[in-house]
Amino acid sequence: MKKSYLALIAAVIISVAGVGTYRHNSSEDAPVNLSGEETLSVHYIDVGQGDSEFIRFPDGRNMLIDAGTSKAGEELLSYLDSQKVQRIDYLIATHPHADHIGSMSDVVKKYDIGEIYMPKAAATTKTYENLLTEIDKKGLSINTARANVDIINENGLSAIILAPNSQSYEDLNNYSAVVKLVYGNNSFLFTGDAEDISENEMLSAYADLKSDILKIGHHGSHSSTTDAFLDAVSPAAAIISCGKDNSYGHPHTETLNALSKRNITVYRTDQDGSIVLDCDGKTIQKR
Template identity: 55%
Template sequence: MFRRRMTALFTVMLLIFTFSGCTSFPHSEFSNAQKSYDSITDNCQLPAISSEDLSSKLVVSFIDVGQGDSIFIKTPSDKTMLIDAGTPEMGERVVNYIKKQGVRKIDVLVGTHPHTDHIGGLPEVIQNFDISKFYMPKVTTTTSAFENVLKAAKAKKLPIYVAKAGVTLYLGTEIEAKMLAPNSSYYEDLNNYSAVIKITYGDTAFLFTGDAEKESEREMLNENYNLKADVLKVGHHGSSSSSSWSFLKEVRPKYAVISCGKNNEYGHPHRETLEKLSELGITVYRTDECGTIVAVSDGKTVSFFRIK
């Protein structure tokens, strides 16, 4: 039965993926839990803002999906991108949030890597929106979450493009968007396959790192990429397996956003990560404390809000 199921899965993949040569191998989805650490400061008293006040700006919503990631981006020219969609249970929440912004089409959809807390909600998204381009890294797993993404994409006849360093994403003429990772074709840990995306608008920049860990961070540093960003989506929910000193010092963010679930079993964010961010004077926002966090750029400065 297992052999027949796997044969069917790989048949689906051959029909839908625009790349070939993927390999499947077992991975552990999560690192061991460590004791969590309270926030250094309370940054959750965010002013409210309505969707109507956000026109002609770059709006980045870090959607509260519990222990997972989902980031919705809307540009001044109304181009849209969604990076991840949390677990399967959070798919409807992500869809509803996007629809409330008056959006019916997603120009760029990215599944950073095939872990359930990142791609689990993607089938719901694919079913509810017109998608122009869909990216995932060139790696497979045997999870039902991954299989369901493939099935949803196949049903919509949506090809999957390879997410890798060097890929340029089109989000309008005023936005520069590029993938900086993954830089290798094989990693022992699935987290390091994470698509890392940098978006620049005017004098401001955002860096979204998925669950990229220190190995991927080291590769980006070795490639001498321009990693400087005003806002860093902290890797792997604030785990100590990410956010090396050298990486943080190169990015030099003013703000860091950590997406994690309240009282999660993994202890995210880890004490070590929070202490590094504090020592570097970085203002931290956490979805487990603040709920959905909205960062708004006018091309010169970045401000943080909550949606009314």
């Protein structure tokens, strides 16, 4: 899977123009029956210092990965409402930190929920317990998120979990469910807060990491995005989800340097607000 120079040139132009088109090498075979205007949209929602990504599939189904902090709840729900969401078909909590599951109990309460995926990570926070209670109240069950679990595996559309690969970690961040979404020839990698330990495990497991768009791990912290991982993913563009003037100094300079050294276009929720990418299985366009 070699990216064409066109895509790289496009990525450079975009960083100037602020509008993006990422094109895959058209000679590649699309294992799909994509007809005309079937669009898949990925929304990297601005939830301040946290993560939340909403994906709308061409057939109307959707997926929500993480739900920001509890503070961002009102904004998140109104964003989802603006997208006319009534049901979340696939709800994924990458890991039980409050900047990822802070408003997830509100999401579970408000919408019809299909499948839920969460890693087996023990957490005892009130936020986490509230979420489990809400899930229980609705009579929903939780699927374990771990490497090699297929959330969706259909002709031309798949969402596969690539991490966590181990049973236990010292840091909750490494429990992060890492999801690779593939639509036709386009691919998106969502990494939660997975750090170098998990990244190395994915590399050791020979996971198919190559993706057009990378949601940078752990808000751009230097604890994630190793050179080896970034080279394996080799994205045309990267998204950093973080809050304005956050106290962690995210994104860290090391991460920004690694991205700029490779001419990877960077979008940041703290600077760009919510970021929406539309794709038809061949081309990805920033809205």
